[in-house]
Structures are given as structure tokens and as C-alpha cells.
Amino acid sequence: MRPPARPRSEKSAFRALGCLTALLCTLAAGPPVRAAMLVITVQTSDGRPLPGVVVAAHSLDVPERKPQPVKAVMDQVNRAFTPDLLVIPAGSTVTFPNSDTVSHQIYSFSPSKRFQLPLYRGTPYPPVHFDQVGVVTLGCNIHDEMVGYVVVTDAPYFGRTDTKGAWSNDLAHGRYRITIWHPRMRDAAADLERELTVGETDRAELTLRLTKSLTPAPLAERQHSWDY
């Protein structure tokens, strides 16, 4: 999850504040926790970068700090979930407004979160609470072509790969278990779990290559309004 971009001046003010805080912490708490950058790159089975992969890093050494729950929004626009995938910490809530003129009827029968939002337009329902870790697949009971995913994680570090198929984060030195997931991935997620140590250098890198080809992407253009 990337926070919304702040204006530059505010950003640099925050950075300055951050530096100051870090300095004070260093003075107060003794030696700092040493950090290094972890870069995970995911490739398709034919070696091309794969954007949009959900990456999570769990610490194997110390009791993990749990990520802070967030309030997320998944809209419905032109009979599609927007965005079609959210990654949220366990305990977060998601609001599902419907911005279409047609009604939707959202459901999930995924084991980690079963729920349904009866036929609606606008935002009539309170946010849905996601407290169990797992992938929740969403559908609309009226429009079968609609599919969305909420990935609920308890990893302290998580995100999605960018257009170059890469995700990076600063991590404290230590051992980590890396997991990845993508809606079109045919490989079992367990086969792509890796453990690695961060801290031998300033930068740890890991490239994961899928062994199986992706399932084809959903057809983009749907001009047929009432499918039979």
C-alpha cells in the first residue's frame, strides 16, 4: 500500500522531521537498528517482469510488529472492481461503494471472509471488516464478469511489484520469509516461498521466476450489456 503523494514541500518537511527524530532516537536509545534495502523481482515463466504481484516479507528472528489496520476503498465503476485488487493488513476495513448506475450485489465465499452486500447503488453499507489472513475473492451476483480480490496479510512488510516487476523496502537486518501471490499465477504460492537474510550487505536482492505460465488476463472490452 502506497500512501497518497504529499506536496513536495510537506514531504521534505516530514523528511527533516524524520531525520531529527532518528537522530534523537539514536541519542536516546543507543545503537540504531541497522537496515538494508530488500528488492524482490518477479518474472513470468518466460522471463518477463510481472507487475502487480503481491509481495509479503515476514521476519523469522524477532516477534513481528503487526502492521497497522487501514481503511481502504474498493469502488465499482463500469461493472468492474476499482482497483481490482487490494492488499490490506489484517483488521482493516474496506468500503465498497457502487459508482455505477446499475445495482450490484457483492459476495465472497472465500473461507477467510464470507459476506454479502445485498443489491445496492451508492454507499449504503458500513465498511466490511477483514480480520483473517488470506485471499478473499469477490464477485457480483448479477454481473458474473466482475471479479475482485482483497489480500489480507499480517506481514509487517508488504506491497505490489511495479511495472518493472520489482518491489523494494527498507528492512531491519535479519532473516525473512518471502511470499508472493498474483491472481493469474498458476504456481502454488507455497512453491514460491523463499527465506533469505538481509544485512550482509546494504542491499539484498531476490528474483523469483514463475515455473508455470500465467492464466490469460480477463478480456478487457465487454460491449455486451446483458449477457445470455
Next chain:
Amino acid sequence: MLPRASLLQPLASLALASLVLATYARADGWELDLDGRLVSSDANPSYTQGGVSGVRFDQDQSGLRLGRARLALTESLGELWSVHLDASAWGDHDRIPVGLTEAYLQFRPYPFSSGYRLRVKAGAFYPPVSLENRAAGWESPYSLSYSAIDSWLAIEVRTIGVEATLDWLGRRQGHDFDLGATGGVFGWNEGAGGFIAGDGFTLTDRQTPYGGRVGLPGDPVLLNFEPFRQLDGRAGVYGGLELRWLDRVVVRALRYDNRADPTAFDTASFAIAWETSFDSFGVRAESADGWTGIVQGLKGNTAIAPGGFYMDWPFKAGYALVAKQSGKHTLSLRYDRFAVDTNMPGLGGAEIGHAWTAAYVFKPDQRWRFTLEWLRVTSNSYNRNDAFGLPALAAETQLQLAVRYALGSATY
């Protein structure tokens, strides 16, 4: 040119309906379409005019025509029920100017946690055969005229009854495919088969409305034909399977039998019960770069036995369609083959033929659609010669330019 009364009456009715709708526009979904055509045809008198032709518009109907005026409504009734109404006017000589082509109640519970889902429809609707007529109003997004198979359904086949579908939603559980099984029980369609035995196959987009009639009174072949009738106490049944691989491939199979008593006969109207059964199988595949391919085949039999004299007409039809969509443009080409055989002495009602359909669809937005379609049907029909004295073998060409404008919340 257009016969005035036949155009104005349906348009006035639809305009009135849309006015009522605009006033009480509370329906979940509504759509009003107006489809005008410029037609050039060299065909023999059309089946809508009392003749036998392979296309909808004959040479006397060249010029400006009403393709279809349509008003559709979808309204939710509470949480899990909804009602769907589809009314159309075709601007020809049917005895009702506006009629319902489909009208049904749908029950749509949420999927069970096991991944199964039930759908139930009750009312009047199409059995799940077509792979090309997937757009609103049971229209084809690829062309104006439907394939021979779907044209036959449009003319005289409809489920008037109950249909239940149980789907296994594999794609919601990490698999690549979904499975569905459908069963239907129906009645009031014992006219189905009469058109095949009389006129054979035709490529059209005119859907006979409930209460409507096919052809004209005094039609020497169809004899004031009404497909939606029940003449005995027997219900028809069908059962089908569907496999969907992602959103790319659909495979459909259906076994259909109206179980009519071929000896049933209505002495007042001279209507006969046609015992009609068929098997249908088809595949539709789509690619990410806009290609669509459809192959479908249907094989069946229709029979009557008034007074114990058994007459039957085995029939078969199939087509292959290729379409390429690129943004707002769609080009399609379809080849149809069809044949009707018979045990009748002299082969009354036998027909064999094929057709080519080429269409270009330009859909700049959800409201406008422009279509140019060229259709050529070559057929050898016993009845064309026997009943009308025309050469049995005919090659008919119909060229249409269609402009359709759609209004409503379903078009957004």
C-alpha cells in the same frame, strides 16, 4: 416504402410506454432502442409477407424499414428476485403491433459457500442454445441477421415454463473453469417445428412475439401459423451442460424435446401439435486481441400425425462464425448450412441450403450502432416451387444498412 400504419402504431405505443417510464423511471434497468434500416433485397416474397424466403426482407420491402423498436425493463423485486420484460415492434403485418419477445421472473440466490449457485427463471424466454445472440434483446453483436439456428429459435422456439441452472463457480475458487447444468420444463410451444416443415430455414432477426403470428393469414404453407400454443396435456423438457474456461471459451450442449402428442389437433383453428426434438452443441472462443470464433450445430426432428398419418421432417443446421473486434469496429463473417428432409411423398417441405453473412459494426458509444450487412442465401426448397410456382432453387441477396439508437439506464 414503409406502410404508414404498421410503423406509426408500434412507435406510438413504444413512445407512450417510454413516457410512462420516464415519469416513473424507478426501474433498475430500462432500455429503449430504435433500429432503422435501409434495405436492398432481391429475395422472393418473405415469410413475413406470406412467401418462402431465406431472408427477412424481400424485394418489395427494399427501401426504408423499421428493423426493431424495443423497450426492455429489468426490475428487482426485493433482494433475490427480479423481473425482465422485453417488448418489440417489427413494423410488419403481425396481428399485434407490439409484443413481448421475453418476459420472465428470475430467482437469483447468493452462491452457496460450497461454490455452487442456483438460478431459476420462470416465464417466457429462450432456451440456452445461442452462442452469438448474447447482447441485449437477444441480439447478435456480430451481425444483424442471426444464424439459421438462432433465426429458427427467434421465429418459433421459446421456453414458456421454468428453467433451473446449477453452476459450480470454479473461477471464484482458484480454478480456471466453471461448470453449469440446466434443466427446463415448458409448454405452449407446440407450434415449434411447423415453420421448419413449411418454410425451412431462414436467416432473420425478427423474433416472433408472444401472441404473435408468423406469416400472413392465407399463407398457403404456414396456414395462419402460431407457434406459441398448447394442444395436449404434455410438458416439454430440456437439459443442458455448459463449460466455461475463464472468460475465453464457452462450450454448450442441450437436448430438447417438446414431447408434444403429434396426433393432437385443434378442430377450431386447425392448429396441429408438432412433436419437435433436437440436440445442440456449440463452442465459442474469444481472444484478448478481439477475435471471436463460434461453431455450432443442431440436429433434430419434427413430426405430426393427424389421424394417425405420421409425417416427419428431420432437420439439421450449423454455422461457423469469425469476428474481429478492434475498438469500436467489428467485422464478422459467418457461413451457415442447413437441410430439412422428410418422409412425405414428393418431399413436401424438403430444403437444403447455405448462406454467407458478412457484417461491419461500428459502435462509437453505448447509444449508437451502425451496421452494414451483406447476406446471401442459396437454397433449394420444394415448397417454393410447389406452393408459389417459383423456381425451387434460389439465390437471394439482402443488403442492409442499420442505424440504431439506444436510450436508457441499461446503456449508460
